[in-house]
Amino acid sequence: xEFLAELFIAxxxxxxxxxxxxxxxILAELGWNALREVxxxxxxxxxxxxxxxxxxxxxxxxxxSLLVFPKHFAASMPLRLATLAFAPIASALAVVPLLRLxxxxxxxxxxxxxxxxxxxFSLTFALIRFAYAGRPG
Numbered sequence: 001x002e003f004l005a006e007l008f009i010a011x012x013x014x015x016x017x018x019x020x021x022x023x024x025x026i027l028a029e030l031g032w033n034a035l036r037e038v039x040x041x042x043x044x045x046x047x048x049x050x051x052x053x054x055x056x057x058x059x060x061x062x063x064x065s066l067l068v069f070p071k072h073f074a075a076s077m078p079l080r081l082a083t084l085a086f087a088p089i090a091s092a093l094a095v096v097p098l099l100r101l102x103x104x105x106x107x108x109x110x111x112x113x114x115x116x117x118x119x120x121f122s123l124t125f126a127l128i129r130f131a132y133a134g135r136p137g
Contacts, residue, residue: 017129091119
């Protein structure tokens with residue numbers, strides 16, 4: 001029974017980290033679309049620069065998340081490493097269909113581009129939290 005309780009707690013900790021990344025990623029995507037609407041480029045932005053932009057936003061929001069949640073949700077180092085490895089992938093996979101629901105526009109959706117943007121954001125977000133968040137009390 002104790003093993004099941006620990007497994008449940010580990011799952012909840014992982015989900016908290018992932019949901020934090022999903023929320024930040026959706027905010028970053030909405031912010032990016034708002035900026036695109038303001039500047040209306042005559043050509044599509046370069047993909048490499050967009051990935052760098054999402055990485056910078058992920059780093060900034062990861063640092064800001066430390067003000068609200070200064071401690072890791074995951075208590076043990078193996079769980080923090082698992083969160084670092086798998087939460088960005090899970091977050092990116094969750095964001096793509098959520099963004100499709102939010103943007104019910106006529107323009108075609110490039111799911112791979114959105115996945116990699118979300119992954120770049122989530123990975124840098126997770127790296128900042130992994131490196132600087134304190135241990136749970």
